[in-house]
Amino acid sequence: MEYYTSDSCDSDTREQKTLDLTSQFIDTETFASELRSVVDEKDCAENYEIILLNHNRITSLPETINRFCNLKILDVSNNRLTSLPDILKNCPLTSLIAKHNQLTNESLPKCFSSSKNTIKELNLSGNQMNFFPEQVLELKSLKYLYLGGNQIQKIPKEIRKLSSLQILSLGGNQITEVPESVGRLTSLQALVLSDNYIEQLPASIADLNQLRSLLLHKNRLKTLPTQIIRLKCLTELSLRDNPLVVRFVRDMTLQPPSLLELAGRTIKLHDVPVLPGEVPLTLLRYLGAAQCCVNPKCKGVFFDNRVEHIKFVDFCGKYRIPLLQYLCSSKCIIGSWESREENTNPHPHMMRKVLLG
Incomplete structure (x- = not known):
C-alpha cells in the first residue's frame, strides 16, 4: 500500500496529503486498520485532504474516517459498498465519488449537506438507485452531478433547486420525460440524457444558454423542439439511435376550438x-x-388549439433534423412557403457548430 504524502506529518505545515489505496485489493477490515494507524499511531489525520480507495473490496466505511477533519475529496468508486454513512457529513467534503458500487436509495445518507461540507461534485453512477435521491436537491453548491447507469425513472421538478449545476449526467436510466424545470438550470454546460426512453424534450431546453454538450442518443425522440436552434453555445449534439426519420413528415392534430x-x-x-x-x-x-x-x-x-407541424432543418449540410412547430390552422401547412424554406438555413451559426453522431 502506498501513501502519497509529504515526508512530515507536522500539522503546523498543513500541507495537502493524499492517502492513496487505489487497486490494493483491500477489504473493509484492512482499510479500517489502515485508518486507525493514521489516526492513532501517526496522529496526522488532519493533514489528509484526499483519500483514494477506488478498485478495492470495501463493503462499508469505518467510523474512523470521521477523524479526517480536513478531508475534501473521497473516491470510493469500484468497490462493493452497500451503504454510505451519515458520518460523512462531518467531513468538509467538496467531492464524493462513489460510482460503481451497490448503493440503493435506502442506503444513502439521509443528508449530504452540512455546515462542514460544501459538496461541488457528486458521482453516484453505476449503482442501484431506482429514483432520484431527494437529499441531493439540498446541495445548493453542487456543480457536477453524475447519476448515470442506475434505474432512475423520473427527473423531479425540484431539479431547478440545483441552480449551480454545470454538468448533469443521467444517461443509462429509465427516464421517459424531461420536466420543464430543467430549463431553470441556466449554468448548465453539459446535459447527458442518452440511453433512456425519452420521447420529447421541453421547449424550455432553449433557456440553457450556456449549454455546450447535449447527448440524447439511444432514446425514442421523433422530433426536437424548434427552440433548440437558439442554443448558440451548443457544440455537441448526439442523436444517434433515435427514431428520427429522414423524410418530411406532418403530424396534424386539431380539435374543434372553444x-x-x-x-x-x-x-x-x-x-x-x-x-x-x-x-x-x-x-x-x-x-x-x-x-x-x-x-x-x-x-x-x-392559444390552446393548434396544429402540430414537423419541419426538417439541415445541420452540417449532411443531417436533417425534425423540429416541432405549431400552426394556428391546418390550412397554414399548405402553400409554397413550405417548399421554399425547406432547404433554407436561417441559423448559419448553428450549422457550423452542431455535431451529430
Missing part, C-alpha cells in the same frame, strides 16, 4: 383594445398567452 379560443383569436387578429378593469384578470392573462403561427404568410395566433 368559444374562448375563437374570441381570443378575433381580439388579437383585429387588435381590439382590451383594458384592465373591462374584463377579468384571468382573461387578460389568457390574451397575453397568445402564440403566433409559424407560417410567415399567416398573421394568425392560437
